Amino acid sequence: MGRVLLVLTTLTIISCSQSNDQAKVLQLRIDSLESKLAAAYKPGFGEFMGNIQIHHNKLWFAGLSKNWKLADFEIKEIKETVEAIETYQTEREESQQIAMIKPMLDSVETSIQKNDLAQFKQSFISLTTNCNNCHQATHFEFNVVKIPDHPPFSNQEFFIQSTK
Ligand code: HEC
Known part of the structure; x- marks a missing residue:
């Protein structure tokens, strides 16, 4: 035992x-x-914003040119980047405010789906105001976004002939 x-x-x-x-x-x-x-490595908040800035600009010229397919692509890029901020920038307090932009993005998207230029312009202006509202709310008021005067790059065509 x-x-x-x-x-x-x-x-x-x-x-x-x-x-x-x-x-x-x-x-x-x-x-x-x-x-x-x-x-x-993960992109910083400012890098995501720089990305949004480019697509915001391209979106405007795509919409003005009634290049609705490109406009649809650009709005989706912005939406994806907003989601990326929500996923990768959780530690930044400002990320809690990013959702405020979603209804504006949706209304621009609706105007694109309807191929409605007047509504597109109006909703793009509201979107841009909203960008600045958030910059103010997050104490980045010195960062003012506006309706662009020129496309961001010279090597991309926006003005594709449209039948609509
Ligand atoms: C959370 C609210 C919020 C919203 C909505 C928002 N931003 Fe920003 N944005 C910020 C913050 C915070 C910064 C500063 C980021 C940093 O710390 O670098 C910033 C920075 C920027 C910058 C400066 C980037 C640089 O590198 O110079 C640009 C340009 C910009 N935003 C464009 C936009 C545009 C265009 C929209 C709308 C389509 C928008 N932002 C919507 C919060 C916001």
Whole structure:
């Protein structure tokens, strides 16, 4: 009986120390993954905004040109970037305000779906006002967005012949 007990105790000690070792190995892997994750690149809030700025500009010229397919593409790019801010910029307090822009984006999108130039212009103006409202709310009021005078790049065609 005594020998059986001794064997059982020894086995328990061995299996305990094995699972201890396994836990240590796992912890090391978790630590290493965590530090890799912390060092992983993700765009900053300003970079996402710079991206929105480009698409906001292109959207205007696509809409003015009644290039509705391109306008639809541009509005969707802005929407995706807004979602990316919500996903990747959770630690920034300002991200809580980003949702305010969604109804404006939806109304621009509706005007595009209806191929309605007058409504497009009106909703784009409201959208732009909303960009500035958020800049004010987040103390970036010195960052003023306006209706663009020129397309952002000279190597993209906006004025595609449209039958509508
Ligand atoms: C959360 C509310 C919010 C909304 C809505 C918003 N912005 Fe911003 N925007 C910010 C904040 C905050 C910054 C400063 C980011 C930083 O810390 O770099 C910024 C910065 C910018 C910049 C400066 C980027 C640079 O690199 O110079 C531009 C341009 C810009 N926004 C354009 C827009 C446009 C266009 C819209 C509307 C389609 C818009 N923003 C809507 C909050 C907002």
